[in-house]
Amino acid sequence: MIKSTAPTRIDLAGGTLDIWPLYLQFGNPPTLNAAINLYATVELTPRNDKKIFVESKDLLLQVKFNSLASLPEVHPLDLILKTLKYYQPKKGLNIVTSSEAPPGSGIGGSSALNIALNGALNAFTKKGLSKKKMLEVAMNIETQVISAPTGWQDYFPSLYGGVQSVRPGYDGVASVALPVSLQKLSESMVLCYTGNPRRSGINNWEVMKKVLDKDYAVTEKLKKIAQIAREMDKALTLGHMKKVTALFAREWEARKSLAPTISTPQINKLIAGGMKKGAQSAKVCGAGGGGCIAVMVPLKQRQSVVSELVRLNGRVIPFCFVQRGLRVQVT
Incomplete structure (x- = not known):
């Protein structure tokens, strides 16, 4: 079994300006946030067949598909299914997701779940993605799912923890862990x-x-x-x-x-x-x-x-x- 957990966050300053190309219009300002101990969890268990079972404890949804090829294009669990399609697991699996953050709490619960899911599937498929690459995949899939611009900030505390200064630049977006008590x-x-x-x-x-x-x-x-x-x-x-x-x-x-x-x-x-x-x-x-x-x-x-x-x-x-x-x- 694989158990993947990622923290949510409290944003401290600079939100909205972590969205491309907004930060470029304002001189690449930082966004400040910090990881908190309300976690998103993904539990992944391999199966002996090709079937895929997904349970979202937060949405009270359970779905089963005969194979990866049978995953629908549109579904309430779109974020999970699109991520599965990206990682292309070779065998069936059970996925159970949950979050300690209240629904619609504004503390980055969906992004934390997204990072936890990428971490679990990256390990399961042995794809070997770096944290930076997982962040890009997570953000691009979430943008596609919600059909709206998404910022960079939420993924950094979920990946790295601590107090993060998310700093955009001309050659990409990075973060610096700040030495805060x-x-x-x-x-x-x-x-x-x-x-x-x-x-x-x-x-x-x-x-x-x-x-x-x-x-x-x-x-x-x-x-x-x-x-x-x-x-x-x-x-x-x-x-x-x-x-x-x-x-x-x-x-x-x-x-x-x-x-x-x-x-x-x-x-x-x-x-x-x-x-x-x-x-x-x-x-x-x-x-x-x-x-x-x-x-x-x-x-x-x-x-x-x-x-x-x-x-x-x-x-x-x-x-x-x-x-x-x-x-x-x-x-």
Whole structure:
């Protein structure tokens, strides 16, 4: 059996600008994120026949196909099936997938599952892909499945763990692991699920189109996000947590101005409630429109903030930042 696990992430600054060609329009700014201990898991067991059995515990779906050749072109489990077609396993197998992230949480659950799946199938087929190549395959398949532009950022923490500065360049996109105290970062943050899956608060294609059409308002807002990301990179590298906290607040102010759908009444209520009880800053995770919020709070006020978020019908999710990325175990 092969068991493959990959962490999800909390994005800290620079999201949306990890999408080609947006980063090229803004001087290749970094995107900052960090892996957390909510994992996507893929368990893969070989069969003695050609049949393929797939179970998604999150979607409560079980499907069986007679062979690789019989996989359909369109299916609710498209991401898994297209990845199977890419790796071309020579024999049948059972695949069971699950995720510890709530549905539509905005913490990169689908990308973590994608990386875990690539890790499992890469080991099963002995294809020998590097992590960099697996990342490219995962991103391209996900882009095809959702029929929309996707960014680079989510795959790096799932692959490598830790705090990542995802840095685009003219010759590709790389990442640098930042020397951040994961314990301090974990102690300073609370993760809260709003109770509603995100309905993408920002349409990447619309943002891209407006930038390429030279929309002044959108371009200026993204310039702010790019500058905040550069400052966040420096603050994290130097371990300046007060600066990180302040930049977290600025990121949210700039981000929610991009579209009225990024924040919601429930997000606003939870953030306001947390701030009232001593939180210092907060922002939505991912594209917004629901999902999770990340709240930065001093250790002394942590319990007061947690109690208030729960009172306001938020679901506080215990977590910590982790150094580990993709892990594939063969038994």
